[in-house]
Amino acid sequence: MRTGVIGLGSMGMGAALSALRAGLEVTGVDPRAAARDSFAEAGGGAVARAAELPEGTQALVVLVVNAAQTEAALFGPDGALPRLAPGAVVISSATMAPEDARRIAERLGAAGMLALDAPVSGGAAKAATGEMTVMASGSAAAFDAAAPVLAAIATKVWRLGEAPGIGATVKVVHQLLAGVHIAVAAEAMALGIRAGADPQQLYDVVTSAAGNSWMFENRMARVLAADDAPRSAVDIFVKDLGLVTQMAKSLDFPVPLAAQAQQLFTAAHAQGHGQKDDGFVIRVWQALTGIKLPGD
Incomplete structure (x- = not known):
C-alpha cells in the first residue's frame, strides 16, 4: 500500500517506521534533512515537501502539530492533495479543535477523499513499537481503507462514530x-x-x-x-x-x-x-x- 507520513517528529517517525516494518511502501515528509536522512537509512522514502509524495499515494497519515499545519500539508501550495489517488484515505492525527477536524474532513470529502479524524496517544515509545492508541471517527469506508495503516501503527483503535470531530x-x-x-x-x-x-x-x-x-x-x-x-x-x-x-x-x-x-x-x-x-x-x-x- 503506497503510504505517506507527513511529519517525522517524535511520534510521526515511529509511525512511519512501524508502517515500514509492516511491509507498506512508505514515504516520509519532513522539511528537516536530519529526519529525512534517518528515515531513508531505515529503508523508507523521504521528501521535504508533501507535493513531492509519490503520485497515487493511497493512504496518508498527517502527524503535525496543529490544524493550521494539517491544512497547509494537505491543501497548501506544497500540499499533498494532488498526489493522492482518487478515494485515498487521509488519517488526520494532529490534536486540534473539533470544528477544525470537521472542516478538514469536509474539504477532503469535497475533493473525493476519505477522511479519518484520528488523533493518537502513546508518545514516542509507543509510536516506535507500533502500539499507539488511535481515537478515531469517520465512515466505515474510511476505516476499511485505513485498516492496513492502523494495524501497523496502533494496538488499540477506538471507533467513536462516523461524524468527524468526535475523535x-x-x-x-x-x-x-x-x-x-x-x-x-x-x-x-x-x-x-x-x-x-x-x-x-x-x-x-x-x-x-x-x-x-x-x-x-x-x-x-x-x-x-x-x-x-x-x-x-x-x-x-x-x-x-x-x-x-x-x-x-x-x-x-x-x-x-x-x-x-x-x-x-x-x-x-x-x-x-x-x-x-x-x-x-x-x-x-x-x-x-x-x-x-x-x-x-
Missing part, C-alpha cells in the same frame, strides 16, 4: 487529563523537595502507592534523571490545554483545573523552557521557591 473531542478531553496530571505531578515533586524529602525516595513511594499516575511515573523519572530532551514539549500543552479551555468556553463549561495547568505551562514557556520535556514545567516551582532539582 478530536475525545483527544481534547484526554489532553485535559494529561496536562493536569503532569502539572500536579511536578507540583507534588517540587513540594516534596522543598520539604526536604529525598526525590528518589519520594518517587519510589508514590509509584508504589495509590497516589501514583502514569504521568507521575513517566515524567518525574525524567526529572530525576535531569533529562529534559523533549518527547512531548512544554509548548504542546500550552497549545492543547488552550484547546481544552476553548472547547469548554464554547459549551459554557468551567474547567478551572485545566485553566490553571495551562497557566503553569505558559509560565514555563515564558521562562524559556517551551521546547523542554513537559515534565520540566517543574521549573516554574523552582523559580518561585529556589528548590534544587536533581542534576542541577
Whole structure:
C-alpha cells in the first residue's frame, strides 16, 4: 500500500517506521534533512515537501502539530492533495479543535477523499513499537481503507462514530487529563523537595502507592534523571490545554483545573523552557521557591 507520513517528529517517525516494518511502501515528509536522512537509512522514502509524495499515494497519515499545519500539508501550495489517488484515505492525527477536524474532513470529502479524524496517544515509545492508541471517527469506508495503516501503527483503535470531530473531542478531553496530571505531578515533586524529602525516595513511594499516575511515573523519572530532551514539549500543552479551555468556553463549561495547568505551562514557556520535556514545567516551582532539582 503506497503510504505517506507527513511529519517525522517524535511520534510521526515511529509511525512511519512501524508502517515500514509492516511491509507498506512508505514515504516520509519532513522539511528537516536530519529526519529525512534517518528515515531513508531505515529503508523508507523521504521528501521535504508533501507535493513531492509519490503520485497515487493511497493512504496518508498527517502527524503535525496543529490544524493550521494539517491544512497547509494537505491543501497548501506544497500540499499533498494532488498526489493522492482518487478515494485515498487521509488519517488526520494532529490534536486540534473539533470544528477544525470537521472542516478538514469536509474539504477532503469535497475533493473525493476519505477522511479519518484520528488523533493518537502513546508518545514516542509507543509510536516506535507500533502500539499507539488511535481515537478515531469517520465512515466505515474510511476505516476499511485505513485498516492496513492502523494495524501497523496502533494496538488499540477506538471507533467513536462516523461524524468527524468526535475523535478530536475525545483527544481534547484526554489532553485535559494529561496536562493536569503532569502539572500536579511536578507540583507534588517540587513540594516534596522543598520539604526536604529525598526525590528518589519520594518517587519510589508514590509509584508504589495509590497516589501514583502514569504521568507521575513517566515524567518525574525524567526529572530525576535531569533529562529534559523533549518527547512531548512544554509548548504542546500550552497549545492543547488552550484547546481544552476553548472547547469548554464554547459549551459554557468551567474547567478551572485545566485553566490553571495551562497557566503553569505558559509560565514555563515564558521562562524559556517551551521546547523542554513537559515534565520540566517543574521549573516554574523552582523559580518561585529556589528548590534544587536533581542534576542541577
